[in-house]
Amino acid sequence: MASNSEPKRSFSADPTMGLISNPQPVCPSCGREYHDAWELDLDDGEESEIQCARCDATFFVVAHISTTYSTSETPWGRR
Numbered sequence: 459m460a461s462n463s464e465p466k467r468s469f470s471a472d473p474t475m476g477l478i479s480n481p482q483p484v485c486p487s488c489g490r491e492y493h494d495a496w497e498l499d500l501d502d503g504e505e506s507e508i509q510c511a512r513c514d515a516t517f518f519v520v521a522h523i524s525t526t527y528s529t530s531e532t533p534w535g536r537r
């Protein structure tokens with residue numbers, strides 16, 4: 459059985475801390491928001507460990523990529 463003092467080695471976030479599904483990654487330690495997350499180049503569900511540029515804490519980030527579609531009618535209608 460894992461003890462509580464064992465360090466987390468993969469993504470594990472408390473859903474009550476506002477760290478889930480944000481528009482940008484948020485440092486769990488100091489709250490810094492990362493608006494340049496595209497630089498991490500993560501695919502959907504991909505996990506990475508990064509170090510906070512403000513407080514030096516390391517934390518896990520998981521990307522949630524959603525695909526959306528737009529449509530518009532053609533001038534020629536049905537074919």
Ligand SMILES: [Zn+2]
Pocket residue numbers: 485486487488489490510511512513514515
């Ligand atoms: Zn930080």
